[in-house]
Amino acid sequence: MTDSSGYSMYVFRSGRRDVPGRRLVAELADDLGALAAPAGADRGRGVVLRALIRAGELESILADAGAGSASLLAGLTDDLAAMLVGGDDAGALAISDGPTSDHGxxxxxxxxxxxxxxxxxxxxxxxxxxxxxxxxxxPEGFSFYALHPLDFARLAERLASPPAPVRVVGIRSIGTTLSAVTAAALRRQGLRAGRITVRPSGHPYDRRVELGARELRWVQDGIAEGAQFWVADEGPGFSGSSFLSAGDALVGAGVPRGNVVFLGSRAADPDALVAPDGARRWRSFRAERVECGTQLPGDAGEFIGAGAWRRRCYDNESRWPPSWTSMERLKCLSRDGSRILKFEGMGRYGAECLERARGVAQAGFGPEPRDEGQGFLAYPWLPGRPLQAGDLSAAVLERLADYCAFRASAFPVPSPVTDELIAMARTNFSTEMGDDLAGELYLEIARPVLVDGKMDPHEWLGSASGELFKVDASGHGDDHFLPGPADIAWDLAGAILEWRMAPDARRAFLARYRRRSGDDPERRLPAYLLAYSLLRLGYAAMAAASLPDEAEARRFVAARHRYRAALIEVLGPTAPSSAFG
Known part of the structure; x- marks a missing residue:
């Protein structure tokens, strides 16, 4: 099996949820009302940012539905983008230090x-x-990757080249907001700039964009005025197909290829793109990337993201847990080293993370968070060390079980559909084992919760006083990786496998959980042990395939082998003979 097999694994989830449409409108109206309330510049920045993200979200929903009111929301998104880019009456939100102008x-x-x-x-x-x-x-960039709308405004300012007009094409969903901010920044520089949004469709690795009659007229008008066409979106991802589909559609409509520019949040390796003919297609366009993570709290000091935190927590690199460094949340220490400043998400997603973090802290399982604004939360830097599987003891088992019982009651959700998890298990099994997963896989939902998702030993901190704290407990259960909301049996299975519990330890762990929760998970646990091992195997395989750092990739290769061994143990006599080859 080659390393490239990792790209065939199923680890990302759709993350889609059904929300009452009127609720989205009401939340946006509340944000607009908050704009009129007296506030300092910092609070004003946060309110505008929140309203802008909500407006872009609602505009995307209406555009996807073909609603006539999408144009009304587009105007609102543009107004909020201009406010964010231009700043308030004190200039507190301005993104550059140029002379005061009448615009913004x-x-x-x-x-x-x-x-x-x-x-x-x-x-x-x-x-x-x-x-x-x-x-x-x-929106992944705003929720997970510390992408700030003003990052695109800065890029637009850098690329602005009067007198050429610019037509901005936002790729829905997040590209809606990014296109509005890009166009607002260009107009602030005195350029003519308009925008539309498009929705690519089709296979994730081979998207297509179909321009309707209105979009085609808009493109033709831009060609006639000699405009450049900038395509705005986060990414590119593994395939680059969303950007490529938009670029191809513009070229197909008559735009000179040299007039198309991709504005993204990551630099692409064209040879690694898995879209059909991705390398050649990507190189035929000009691509520019923003500098993410520039909107840091004022007290930000040493960068400890991308796995760098391990240098402070371990005295030997051989003990480092693997880190998919490009997927880690942005983290810094405060200047005095007393707090961790971690990006937990902007907009609705960040607010939900803050609420969960407070719940974990109030229950005594984690550190107390503090809202730093712009999507960052601060946690105290706790003295102690990350645990290892060898630290498992009766006290640790009790703490793990109590934490799972707490989550089972503290973060209930509507019963989720398990189809995506089952599809993941079948895909990853066949990719790894070269065979189909035998029989039916049924993931019973008895205690639906927003799971922790990371019960690994190094996610637990042992303090000098003997207390055990769960760190990183608010975001993983609802990020862009599977499982998403699931039965609490997911975290139980995670604890059993990650801590490598022997049979007696497992019995004690589950007995403690039953006493604390009143829930008996025995019947549904085997299916979750299987699904958990397959997701973590797929995650390790994809990370190993995508990471350029050889030492980091080797850690994930070792993790892949460990999860494969766990999978074979879970399967027992039903394991296919190919599993042992």
Whole structure:
């Protein structure tokens, strides 16, 4: 089996959830109302940012639904983007230190606020034809990767080249907000800039963009005025197909290839893109990337993200747990070293993470969070050391069981559908074993929760006083990796496998959990042990295939072998003969 097999694994989830459409409108209206409330510059920045992300989300939903009110939301998104880029009346939100202008600096902020929050404007928002139920997913860059809308504004300022006009194409969903901010930054530089959004469709590795009649007219008008066409989105991902599909559609509509520019959040390795003919297609376009993670709290000091935290926690590199460094959340120490400043997400996603982190802390299982704004939470740097599987003891077993019982009651969710987890298990099994997973796989849902998702020993910190704290407990259960919301049996299975519990330890662990929760998971646990081992195997395989650092890749190769061994043990006599080859 070659390393490239990792790219065939199934580890990412759709992350989509059904939300009442009217609730989304009401939340946006609340944000607009908050704009009119007296506030300092820092609070004003946060309110505008939150409102902008919500407006972009709702605009995307309406555009996908073909709703006529999408244009109303597009205007609102543009107004909020101009406010964020231009700054408030004190200039606190300005992204550059140039001279004060009439656009977006002096009285534009209060005038825009007044216009957006009039009774007529709020009434128009209240009656838009939003779907009764909207399918939403967290914008990954804003939720997981510390991508700030102003990062795209800075890139636009750097690339602005008067007098050429620019037409910005945002790739829905997150590209909606990014296109609005990009266009606002260009207009602030005195350029003509307009925007539309598109939704690629098809296989994730081979997307297609179909331009409708209105979009084609917009493109033709841009060609006639000699415009450049900038495509705005986060990424590119493994395939690059969303960017490529938009670029190909523009070229197909007559745009000179040299006039198409991709604006993304990551630098692509064209030879690693898995889209059909991806390397040649990507190199035929110009691509620019933003500098992410620039909107740091003012107290940010030493960078400890991308696995760098391990240098402070381990005296020997051989003991480092593996880290998919490009997927880690952005983390810094405060300047005095007393706090960890961690990006937990902007908008709705970040607010939910903060609420969970507070719940974990109030129950005594984790450190107390503090909201630093711009998607960052601060946690105290606790003295102690990350645990290892060899640290398992009766006290540790009790703490693990108590924590799972706590999550089972503290973070309930509507019963999730398990189809995606079952598809993951079958895909990863056949990729790893070269055979089909025999029989039916049924993942019973008895205690649906937002799981922790990371019960690994190094996620537990042992203090000098003997206390055990769960760190990194708020985001993993609802990020862009599987499992997402699941039965609490997922975390039970994770604890059993990650701590390598012997049969007697497993019995004690489950007995403690039953006493604390009133839940007997024995019947449903075998299926979750199987699914958990297959997800973690796939995760290790994909990480090993994608990481350029050889030492890091070797750690994941070792992890892949360990999860494979765990899988074979879970399967027992039913393991296919190919599993032992």
């Amino acid at each position: 600096r002096s009285d534009v902020w209060p005038r825009t606020v007044r216009r957006l929050t009039t009774p007529e404007a709020l009434a128009a928002l209240a009656v838009i034809d939003v779907p009764a139920t909207a399918r939403t997913s967290p």
